[in-house]
Every structure is written in C-alpha cells, then in structure tokens.
Amino acid sequence: MHTTVTKILSCFFLLILIGLIAVYFFMPSQHTVSIIAKINCNTNAVSRVINNQWHEVLTKSKRASRGMWDGYTYTVSQKLYNAANINIEQENTVYTSNLVLLPLKNDSTALQWSAQIQEGNNPFNKLVAYYKANALKNNMVEVMQQLRHFLENTACVYHYNITRTTLTDTTIISTKILSNAYPSTVQVYALVQNLKRYIAQQGAHATNYPMLNVRKTDSGFVTMVGIPTNKKLPAKGAFYPKRFIPYKNKILTVQVIGGTSSVLDAYRQIELYMQDHSLDAPVIPFELMITDRSKEADTTKWVTRIFYPIV
Numbered sequence: 001m002h003t004t005v006t007k008i009l010s011c012f013f014l015l016i017l018i019g020l021i022a023v024y025f026f027m028p029s030q031h032t033v034s035i036i037a038k039i040n041c042n043t044n045a046v047s048r049v050i051n052n053q054w055h056e057v058l059t060k061s062k063r064a065s066r067g068m069w070d071g072y073t074y075t076v077s078q079k080l081y082n083a084a085n086i087n088i089e090q091e092n093t094v095y096t097s098n099l100v101l102l103p104l105k106n107d108s109t110a111l112q113w114s115a116q117i118q119e120g121n122n123p124f125n126k127l128v129a130y131y132k133a134n135a136l137k138n139n140m141v142e143v144m145q146q147l148r149h150f151l152e153n154t155a156c157v158y159h160y161n162i163t164r165t166t167l168t169d170t171t172i173i174s175t176k177i178l179s180n181a182y183p184s185t186v187q188v189y190a191l192v193q194n195l196k197r198y199i200a201q202q203g204a205h206a207t208n209y210p211m212l213n214v215r216k217t218d219s220g221f222v223t224m225v226g227i228p229t230n231k232k233l234p235a236k237g238a239f240y241p242k243r244f245i246p247y248k249n250k251i252l253t254v255q256v257i258g259g260t261s262s263v264l265d266a267y268r269q270i271e272l273y274m275q276d277h278s279l280d281a282p283v284i285p286f287e288l289m290i291t292d293r294s295k296e297a298d299t300t301k302w303v304t305r306i307f308y309p310i311v
Contacts, residue, residue, distance in 0.1 A: 033114060035114075035141055037110070038104065039148050041109055041157065043109045049157060050084050054086075058146065060156065071090055072088055072139050083099060086113075088136065090136075095115045095136065097113060099113045111144070162270060166250070171229055172227065173239055174226035176224040176225070177222075179221050182260070183214060187223065189292075196227070210226070252273065252274070252309075258302060267308075270308050281308060283309050
C-alpha cells in the first residue's frame, strides 16, 4: 500500500516537473494582447474622441465606476496622429498599450489595440503572465465594444443627433437687415412681423415657421429672415422671393433646445461633421424658429431646428 502511494506521488510530482519544464522552455515570458475591430465612424472623429473625450467614452457605461472598468483604469498617456498610447492600470501594475487607427472608408475605421505583459522567465511567473494576459484581453474587448457603441452614435460624437433630410418648403419670401451687433430678438421678430403683413397683403399664407440666418461680414451682421409660403410672391421693396431645390437627403438637420449660444454650438458641431465627411455647403444654412422667441423669454425653452445644405 505504501509503495503504491509513493508511486502515485512520484508520478504526480514528475508530471508537475515536466509541466514546469514545458512552461519554462515553450511558454513565452512576454505575452502580447491584441484585438482588432471595425467601427463605422470617420477616422478624424475617432481620433478626436479618443484623444479628447476618452473619459466621456468610459463613463457613458454603467460598467465604469470612478474611472475604472471592472478593476482596470484606462488613461490616454500620449496623443498621436491616428493613434494613441493608453496606460492600463490594475492595482499596482501599469501596462502600456498602443491603439492605432487605420482608415477604411470615409465613414469607417479599423482599430488595432495591443499591449504586452512580461513577468520574467520563472515558470510560475510565466503562468501568471498568461492568465493576466487572458484577463486583460477580455477586459479590453469590453472596452472596445463600449468605444464602438460611443463612436457609432452621432449624438455622442457631435453632441447632437445630426441626420439627413429633404426640404419640403421650397417657396420663400425673405427680407434682411445689416447691424453692427448680433441681432436682438426684438430686431428679428420685427422682420418676421413685416413679412407676415406682406404675405397677408398678397393673399397668401405661411406654410411653416419663420427661418433665420445670421452671417457676420466685414460690414457687420447680416440678418436674413424668411417665411415659407403656399405660393411664390413677387419682389417688392425690402421683400424678395427665394426658391429652394429639394434635393433628396442633401440637408443636415438637428434640433436644438436652448438660446443663441446653444444654436451657435450646434452650428459648430454640424460644421465639424461636414469637415470629417468632406462635405461643402452650396448655400447658406438657416434655422427654423419653432418657438416664438418674442413671446417666450426663457431661452432654455426655445426649440430651434437647423437646416444645413450639403454637397
């Protein structure tokens, strides 16, 4: 009986020894963790988000707590052209990872993310490195999924839900003024009232809310107001007609809640979207003043819809 137990223990320790020898000679001391993902987002936008909104990406998920993702902290340590170095910290260990962006099309990007774990040549340390690498890869895959979710959501990348639409109001009567300062609500709605009186005089009626465009020039601010009508009206004095051609899905549009600063910020985000996607504006954009600003003093309740023509 004693001999049998001794043989079993001997075999057991021999197997362990063989295993350790195999680990020592055949298992690398350095493990490379690498994942690749395709994301439906423009490369410029991907780079900007990773380098400037990384914390926002992670905190958008309920999985993140105090900047950590299941015990791992991800920090962009160096911003590069179409790439970034990201430090991954777990407890007292910091891994350096590289995230490289590879443009595929105008609206898609391949991301290659890699990190290395090295624990020395000791067989036990090699096993530890193997399990650490496996755990880190699983965590990086989840973070990559969160990054994809963020980048493929236009409202996250540009802070507004930018969509494409087709104009339905094509016949406009308009008027404009030049002022030294940005136009006040009183000035804008004085133009609106003038247009409404002219429309009534011509036996026509408005088919949508008033339109507004404010453009800064060397001479001052040019404020143009237009109202869509059910028929074309003749030019007279300060009033002149405009005609929009309804090209299908050639208008970027976004709805904004807030005052002038919010509207101007939305314009900047749309123009950033256009820059990312190599789009140009053939004509000036305008905003549909859904809320009657002359009657609502609280700018946080203003509803405005921006329309930005593109080619």
